[in-house]
């Protein structure tokens with residue numbers, strides 16, 4: 001149950017948005033600002049609530065002093081492009097005023113549709129804002145790499161020689177593809193931006209395939225680093241990977257997909273565990289950590305993945321169920337109360 005939902009509206013700039021604060025047991029709600037078109041305000045609110053809850057799980061599992069929150073701003077595609085940049089800035093400032101009125105309960109960051117520059121605009125009116133100077137994506141990629149390495153080792157393989165398909169080679173995916181290739185993996189990439197895919201493939205000595213082929217490619221690891229809800233009832237039967245582990249949020253369209261994947265022998269590493277490098281990086285900046293401490297904490301994602309997969313093996317539960325239990329412990333909730 002979401003703790004608080006705040007509607008953000010500003011007539012002058014046309015801002016319409018919602019902030020969902022899921023849980024502040026461990027600290028202020030930390031979570032990104034998503035800027036997308038939605039069919040309705042209710043659809044935006046539902047998305048914000050769901051994503052805010054995932055942030056509670058992510059911050060709890062990563063042992064960070066933050067709760068979970070998310071905001072969604074409704075992009076209005078019906079309005080013309082006239083002065084789009086000016087209007088965007090005005091909306092972001094209006095949103096910043098809304099964040100400021102919450103007195104630090106919500107700390108916004110970058111998410112789909114927003115950039116470091118956008119967060120700097122929000123930060124010009126709100127005191128508590130993350131990602132104003134630093135893109136956390138390289139940290140996210142390093143954490144995902146550590147998690148993939150742990151999952152491979154846990155199943156008797158290594159990064160060197162593993163066949164990995166990276167779906168989406170944007171900020172996180174490109175960096176991950178480079179790390180995997182440097183570690184000796186046989187990397188295939190796919191992106192709806194074909195030029196980007198072939199440029200990354202060329203750079204790392206890998207292959208580029210059509211976006212539609214990524215999900216069904218035979219591989220050791222499929223690393224979704226693009227969109228949400230990659231695995232649903234329609235796609236789960238066609239996956240040919242043995243490990244599903246990537247940077248994307250919200251990989252499973254519904255939680256029961258975790259059981260469907262396990263039944264097909266696919267080891268699913270929960271997204272909120274493996275892609276926590278970004279929030280760890282945000283905390284490192286806020287807590288003034290040095291590079292070494294940040295790196296150590298990012299690599300610890302690998303240890304966490306190893307612990308979760310071992311416990312899942314031992315108990316016959318899914319890694320998702322084990323990770324949710326880990327979050328419940330940290331939040332002081334009964335097991336099963338946070339899924």
Ligand SMILES: NC(=O)c1ccc[n+]([C@@H]2O[C@H](COP(=O)([O-])OP(=O)(O)OC[C@H]3O[C@@H](n4cnc5c(N)ncnc54)[C@H](O)[C@@H]3O)[C@@H](O)[C@H]2O)c1
Pocket residue numbers: 111112136137138140167168169170171172173190191192193196211225226227228247248249275276278
């Ligand atoms: N950036 C971070 O630090 C961070 C942290 C945690 C989670 N995530 C999640 O990771 C994912 C990627 O984030 P990012 O910052 O790299 O985004 P990005 O926008 O930089 O990259 C996404 C890439 O995916 C491609 N893409 C979109 N749809 C695709 C499809 N159907 N098939 C193949 N490629 C497709 C885009 O062209 C783009 O190159 C998102 O789901 C995001 O929510 C990112």
